[in-house]
Amino acid sequence: MPMLRGFLILVLFFLLGEALRVLFLLPVSGGVLGMILMTLSLMLRGRVNDDLATASQALISVLVLLIMPGVVGVFFLASQFSGQWLAVAAALLLGTFLSVLTTLLVMKGVLRLSAQRRSND
Amino acid sequence: MTEFVSRFIAIPDLLAASPILAIGLTLTAFFVGNWLFARIGKPLWMPPVLLSAVILSAVIAVLSIDYVRYQEGALWITVLLGPATVALGIPLYQQIHHIRALWLPIVVTLPLAATMAAVYAVVIAWTLGATPEVLASLAPKSVTAPIAIGITEQLGGSVALMMGGLLITGVVATLFVDLLAKWLPVEDERILGFALGLNGHAIGTARAFEISHTAGAFSSLGMGLTGVFTALILPLVFRL
Structure with a gap:
């Protein structure tokens, strides 16, 4: 029962997110809106209800199961994208290399700057 | 006897009329994939989701079940992704105190790096002549799967292609973080964790928890914030 009660809270937040999406013609999915509303309401309450923690842990632990049917599609729909594999591979490999480099350099730089400012004060 | 054989051959097709066959096959592949993953020593380059998906695809092909x-x-399984995405708000809330400790580097790095993760991929693919559908499938490549599925659907991309890109991105982001950490060098576990989660979503986060608990916490935070930020920004950018 605690798990189902927690699951109901998650479903209600999801439905609320979907309703807001449709109502305000938002381009963001109902799940993401529900997640943001969930985080904000937890920040306001300052603690996580036990039922909610149980249900969310259960769902997060089987995330792999939930995304598997989507992954399977790659093998069956691959032929649709023939001729674009070079573009896809370059974007994934080179793009990821550049974005990892950007993240490390920017964060390292900002941390060093804020440390310097602190020592100057 | 031949009639019996033909009835036997028709079994998968008849059972496929009900969703319970798809559920049974997916669950079986999930457990077999996880078991196999543990047996081959949990390699970073072969995440359990890929292993399970390969097994599942092979079974569907062998039984000649219609993919659609x-x-x-x-x-019946994928519909749970909606509430599961909402559930990600709970660990995100539990990591939020890290923002207070290190808010300036996070506030500067996150928007820039999360935007560039999408921009690099889209610009490179566009230069090499990818179609708009492919571009929309590659844009959320650094976002955790449940959120990325929502983004791709909003942008009009292919969820299947996006999932493939997501897996490859997670694996190579993990390798590149390890490589660049030595080259640059970067030793701060908070930076390495944040970079793993921001670029390599759940796969990067799994690696971050191997480095240390702090790296894992920052990776979860990076993954969560990237997911939210990208989900809010990408659809607005693609509309233009």
Whole structure:
């Protein structure tokens, strides 16, 4: 029962997110809106209800199961994208290399700057 | 006797009329994939989701079950992604105190790096002549799967292609973080963790928890914030 009660809270937040999406013609999915509303309401309450923690842990632990049917599609729909594999591979490999480099350099730089400012004060 | 054989051959097709076959096959592949993953020593380059998906695809192909029909049945599983995305708000809330400790580097790095993760991929693919559908499938490549599925659907991309890109991105981001950490060098575990989660979503986060608990916490935070930020920004950018 605690798990189902927690699951109901998650479903209600999801439905609320979907309703807001449709109502305000938002381009963001109902799940993401529900997640943001969930985080904000937890920040306001300052603690996580036990039922909610149980249900969310259960769902997060089987995330792999939930995304598997989507992954399977790659093998069956691959032929649709023939001729674009070079573009896809370059974007994934080179793009990821550049974005990892950007993240490390920017964060390292900002941390060093804020440390310097602190020592100057 | 031949009639019996033909009835036997028709079994998968008849059972596929109900969603329960798709559910049974998906669950079986999930457990077999996880078991196999543990048996081959949990390699970073072969995440369990890929292992399970390969097994599942092979079974669907061998039983010659119609792929579209499988997806209809599997909707009973994938529909749970909605509430599961909402559930990600709970660990995000539990990591939020890290923002207070290190808010300036996070506030500067996150928007820039999360935007560039999408921009690099889209610009490179566009230069090499990818179609708008492919571009929309590559843009959320650094976002955790449940959120990325929502983004791709909003942008009009292919969820299947996006999932493939997501897996490859997670694996190579993990390798590149390890490589660049030595080259640059970067030793701060908070930076390495944040970079793993921001670029390599759940796969990067799994690696971050191997480095240390702090790296894992920052990776979860990076993954969560990237997911939210990208989900809010990408659809607005693509509209223009």
